[in-house]
Amino acid sequence: MNEAGLHAKLGAAGIDGIGELDTSAKDPFVVVEADALVAVMTFLRDDPDCAMEMLHLVTATEREACIELAYHLCSYQHHHSFVVKVICPRPEGGNHDTWHPEVPSVAGVFDAADWHEREQWDLLGVVFAGHPDPRRILLPEEWIGHPLRKDFVYPSFLGDVPLELDATPMYERGPDWTPPSSEPRPAGEPLIQPPSPPSDRPHAGGQAPAKDEAPADAADTGKEG
Amino acid sequence: MEALIGLFGELFGLEGTLALSAAYAVCIGSILGFVTVYSMFAIWMERKVAAHIQVRMGPMVTGGWHGWAQSVADAVKLLFKEDIIPTRANAFMFWIAPAVVFCGVFAGLIVVPFAVGVQVVDLHLGVFFIIAIASIEVIGVIIAGWASNSKYSLFGAVREAAQVVSYEIPTATALLVPILVVGSFRLNDFNTWQAEHHWLIFHSPWLAMAALIFFISSLAGCKRAPFDLPEAESELVSGFHTEYSGMRFSFFFLEEYTSMFVAALLTATLWFGGFNLPFVDSSAWHPALAMPIGIVVLLAKTFFFIFVQMWLRWTLPRLRVDQVMSMGYKYLVPWAFVALIATAVWDYYGWGWLPL
């Protein structure tokens, strides 16, 4: 069955909030409402004609206007795959500090979603309501912020571990050295103030560089080991 | 021993207790020296055997010819390495454990006849003594594991306790089989008996079986692969000696190789003719000739069995802890008893097996 067939099948299931099939993309996808997500996933898994046994991937993508979640499903019985998307529009002034979009967790439908959703929470700050174990997975527990957001500010320290290129080695610190405070910062402030003078790394403690100039200066360091 | 006492009397005019003490000091010193040199050689040999099994060369640089001085360098380094006692460990127990472990196996060597007359004490209960004194080792390991205050060490110690205590039964039962034939616990009697008759391994199929059972369970007793669970590196990091560093750790090394030596030597003495050459009657030889040849023959046999132990270690995967236990209790113990009873019956009727 192709994507259109799957979409038709899904539309006939009587679930509210299923959007149109978007065939402009390389992999056609369907956008569903967040409330309908669990029902859609359960239907796709259980319906014998769809039989999506496997949830391949849960991806959150941050765009200008929204964070969209893509669920890649595939079926080994019927050799077809399908993409379901949920779109969480960005509220006015929503940045990585103030805005954590919330979607229902599908960990109850697919076990695979458990770790994927934890990772998306960890890196992008998407809250999965009803997740059995909503902890960080890759970053340490004491990490502040969600690094894959575009407005994430690079920290200089984690606890007393230096993350700066020009930081003083731990064993050369004087006895009066105090670890930087890791208290949650007030909204709008940089995560941890950069050491002064600020390093020449492009956005240590400052603003993330604009999108277009990235490759130009990435070229000088990107390839060297 | 008696010869030494006489020698001291002749040379220095020592008598009585003084002569005895001097003779003991010399004997223990020489055994200690032997153990140290032997362990260094065995460690070098282990690395070479392992390397050649694994298509590589092993130590080649240290000391020149095939890295012969590798173990010397290891010893020097370990001697001058910092000795850590973890803060949360029980310092006294942590300190004493390597000594207990090493004494246990080291003491077993004093009853071993290396050749005619080359023996510290000719105990009537030689075999019994070795088995009894070697059990002290397990206490040392348990102390080490407990005193380290580390979970891996504790696991190692508990595994060691379970494993060694279980395998004492088949070890001792298998040892009883040749004892039943020879009728003595004394190690020298095995040498003379086998010189007069034939090697005990050829005596009957049951004795061959007992030899196999003894060899397998002695592997477990020495914590050698495939029974190296107490120090299983991929599971327990280093097992009971995880927290030991420097010289204390090297005592565990010494202990392991010395107990390998004792096990191999018992196999050679009890089943494979001791210091007797095959097909050659050396009983009439002059002691000056028989002694060095005897030592060489015995050591050659011993090192063959040590080589087999190493060979197995670098070939076989490790068993799981419950499989080790079930192997001991379900297979080795019953078959050891079968061998014991069957030998009794066999010898009672005086059946022969091979034309010997």
Next chain:
Amino acid sequence: MGILNNTLPSNTVTDAVDGVIGWGRKSSIWPMTFGIACCAIEMMAVYAATFDLDRFGAGVPRATPRQSDLIIVPGTVNAKMAVRVKRLYDQMAEPRYVIAMGACVCGGGPYVKWGYNTVKGVHKIIPVDIFVPGCPPRPEALMDGILKLRDKIGMNDVFRRQKETAESMNRSYGHL
């Protein structure tokens, strides 16, 4: 050893003893079985048949830091791992040596610019004796690093008063 460290004058005896100790230490470097990332595979290749680190007496990988002399840090250290690397180093017995293997460990490597989580060189965490650059370094490069470490160890004094190597032996590790 502690009180004797680098206090005796230089004479024939201390020279000879230092020579023997230095020889022992450099001929028997036991590395720790410690793999982090890509470089660990090349490190394994160095242990393996073609390159065979055991030729130099350095082929006894010990799983526990207590018994190992050398920690090869093979691969990117990130914020979560740095605390562990530090602890492993603290658990090792003196004398201990560190080889930073690979570009990431020498100074951030490919992850230096955009890696929000990576430590830009393990020398920010623990003092390093030898840096082996490369991504990953060829086994020959690591061998060369180990040979350089051997030379370095052989030069260190134990009993004699130290000259220029004092700093490398007695580093202060700050409040950590």
Next chain:
Amino acid sequence: MEALEMFTSDRNADVYTEELKLNLGPQHPSTHGVLRVELAMDGEIITDSWCDIGYLHRCAEKIGENVTYLQFTPYTDRMDYLASMNNNLAWSLTVEKLLDVEAPERAQWIRALVAELNRIASHLIAFGTYGIDLGANTPFFYAFRERESIMQLLEKISGARMLYNFIRPGGVANDIDDAWMDEVSAFCDDFEKRWVEYNTLLTDNFVFIQRTANIGILTKELALSNGCTGPVLRASGVKWDLRRDVPYLEPYDECEFDIPVGEGTHGTLGDCWDRYWVRMREMIESVRIIRQCIEKIPPGAHMEKSMVKMYKTPLKPPPGEAYVRCENPRGELGFYVVSEGGNSPIRCRTRAPSFCNLSVLDKLLPGTMLGDAVATIGSLDIVLGEVDR
């Protein structure tokens, strides 16, 4: 009666038992890198386990959003560093799908050839380290001997030993010649003999079978629900291989090869032995594919002409998104790339096979013993670079 009281009364109240928490890793000889597993132990038996990953998190997805499409290729090498070619392949296919470009025919055959070579190298490490996990050190050295020949072969065409950066969007970096292919076929002849040797050394070993059969049984339902792929899934009896079912390269369509599936030879379907044995047989299948590639490889360009022009400026795919899956040695590697027309993607998500395969570990461990935990982790054959990215 008194004796009974001793057991029933509270006299031994100060003697108590507690659950032992054992911390496996991140520095542990058998966690294949820096995996940390926290185990709750009741004696030797594991009652519960918690995986803790992230000790090798290297921000690959953030880097992907900041560097150009071409510059990201070396970073894919460093994800699954045991199978760099396969990672490069998946990334290149993703970028090609975004750009609507297809690699020339010869490039596809070269890609399949080197990817299969790298698959053998990767499985060899799985085989060798699995031996070490179970206490047999020797297979590791034999495996590395053959792996060394593969690395030398690949070094000849790519210039790098381990992280090749050889397969690029639009084709491959260099062309291969007949002399090199002769060396490859000589290696294949050699390898088939060695493979038999491995089996005598480890596969058929009684102790090895005892240690792996009936251990860590992964049922088909659990595997599918957890998103396990690759040999882990096939060992559970699912005959699914992207190379056969969704051929993403031309050679996979034309070559003949079998897909080894777990059969429960020595125990239950989906145990550690099955996973191991699937990997071992896949090596031989890879050799078959390599031989056919050498035979059938067509002449032509090794790089798409239009791409060479595009290389002079950063690639700028049109806005859109692409998800491509490839059959890696560890399972299905997927790249999901979202482009908004800029020099670099705005999202560069990796579906790491090891990540999904590892998530099943917490469900396999409870009830087994400590030694089995090591065997199970080894049989999943994870690469932490890929789990944490």
